[in-house]
Each structure stands twice: as C-alpha cells, then as structure tokens.
Amino acid sequence: DQQVKQNSPSLSVQEGRISILNCDYTNSMFDYFLWYKKYPAEGPTFLISISSIKDKNEDGRFTVFLNKSAKHLSLHIVPSQPGDSAVYFCAASPSFRNQFYFGTGTSLTVIP
Amino acid sequence: GAGVSQSPRYKVAKRGQDVALRCDPISGHVSLFWYQQALGQGPEFLTYFQNEAQLDKSGLPSDRFFAERPEGSVSTLKIQRTQQEDSAVYLCASSLDETEQFFGPGTRLTVL
Numbered sequence: 180d181q182q183v184k185q186n187s188p189s190l191s192v193q194e195g196r197i198s199i200l201n202c203d204y205t206n207s208m209f210d211y212f213l214w215y216k217k218y219p220a221e222g223p224t225f226l227i228s229i230s231s232i233k234d235k236n237e238d239g240r241f242t243v244f245l246n247k248s249a250k251h252l253s254l255h256i257v258p259s260q261p262g263d264s265a266v267y268f269c270a271a272s273p274s275f276r277n278q279f280y281f282g283t284g285t286s287l288t289v290i291p
Numbered sequence: 292g293a294g295v296s297q298s299p300r301y302k303v304a305k306r307g308q309d310v311a312l313r314c315d316p317i318s319g320h321v322s323l324f325w326y327q328q329a330l331g332q333g334p335e336f337l338t339y340f341q342n343e344a345q346l347d348k349s350g351l352p353s354d355r356f357f358a359e360r361p362e363g364s365v366s367t368l369k370i371q372r373t374q375q376e377d378s379a380v381y382l383c384a385s386s387l388d389e390t391e392q393f394f395g396p397g398t399r400l401t402v403l
Contacts, residue, residue, distance in 0.1 A: 211390070222382055222394030223334070268333050277347050279392065281333030
C-alpha cells in the first residue's frame with residue numbers, strides 16, 4: 180500500500196518557466212516532508228523539507244507547499260534550468276523519524 | 292570526500308549465492324538506514340540503526356536479509372540464498388539528527 184504517491188511519472192518544462200511537482204500522502208501521522216533529487220547512478224540528494232507546522236518553505240528557486248487538509252504537497256522550481264533535469268522523489272516521515280516513506284518519483288526534463 | 296560510500300557499486304550473483312553489501316556512513320552520523328529501490332520505484336525502507344542498535348527491521352522482506360552495524364559505524368547488509376526478486380539498487384543513508392538523510396550512490400544487485 181503506497182502511502183506516498185507521485186502520480187505524474189514525468190514532466191517536461193521549458194527553461195525559464197515554472198516546474199510544479201506534486202505529491203499526495205495518505206497517512207495523517209506524517210508530519211515531516213522532504214524532496215530529494217536524483218541523477219542517474221547516484222543516490223538521492225536532499226533538496227528541501229517542510230514540517231507540518233508550516234505551509235510553505237522556500238530556498239532559492241525551490242519552494243515547497245504543504246496542504247495538510249488535502250494531504251498534498253508540491254515543489255515549485257522557478258525559473259527552471261536544464262541542470263534541474265532529474266528524478267524528484269517526495270518523502271514523508273511520522274514524528275519518530277526512523278522511517279521515511281518515498282513516492283515513486285517524477286522525472287523532470289527542462290528543455291533548453 | 293566526506294559523503295556516504297557503498298561497495299561494491301555493482302554486484303552480479305547467481306541465484307542461491309550469498310552477498311554482502313557494505314556502507315560507510317558519514318563520520319559521526321548516529322543514524323543509518325538501508326533502502327531497497329526496485330526499477331521504476333522509490334526507495335523502500337528496510338532497516339534502521341541508531342549507533343550499533345538495530346531499532347527497526349520491519350522492512351526486511353524475509354529472514355534471508357540480515358543487517359549489522361557492530362561498532363556503530365560501518366554497516367553490512369547480507370542477503371542469503373539470493374533470489375531473482377532481490378535484484379534492485381540497495382541504498383544506504385546516514386543522518387545526524389534524523390531531519391535529513393544523506394544517501395550513498397547505492398549498490399546495484401543483479402541476481403541471475
């Protein structure tokens with residue numbers, strides 16, 4: 180049973196435009212959420228996180244939005260750059276933090 | 292390089308063979324996680340260590356899987372009598388404060 184879902188396996192965006200990656204979760208015990216970026220043959224690298232006490236967190240070109248009532252989070256990248264092309268995973272954790280649940284990933288392609 | 296390292300990067304095993312996968316976490320990181328990532332899927336939690344204590348092994352798929360971290364640093368994931376369904380990338384991650392996990396590049400296991 181997939182507790183974290185990324186329903187779009189792929190996304191293509193023109194360079195300079197906004198990329199919006201979506202993630203839904205089912206477990207109301209999740210209170211900490213992360214986005215990871217993964218290049219081929221490498222492990223995931225941490226991008227940005229958000230705790231359930233906030234609804235927005237921003238870091239440079241990356242902003243994560245959390246809608247707790249809808250159990251939905253999204254990652255906005257603006258402006259998108261070709262180097263952002265990678266697979267993006269969202270992950271969620273309950274408060275005890277020893278288990279992180281990952282979505283299946285969205286492959287982002289930024290077209291120059 | 293002070294990142295998480297894993298060895299070997301690639302392993303081909305014949306069905307029924309035992310394999311051992313090694314993870315060197317970032318020095319000083321208390322928490323260590325193992326994940327299994329099947330093709331086209333997100334990482335799935337296998338087990339979690341805090342120092343040398345294995346606090347959660349609920350994700351290990353069968354009793355053929357065994358993990359240890361005897362001195363609270365290097366960890367080994369052992370798979371006995373490998374089966375074809377064990378073919379996957381095995382990711383190790385370490386964490387200082389459980390809010391961000393740093394992943395290694397993974398070991399790609401192929402069981403023939």
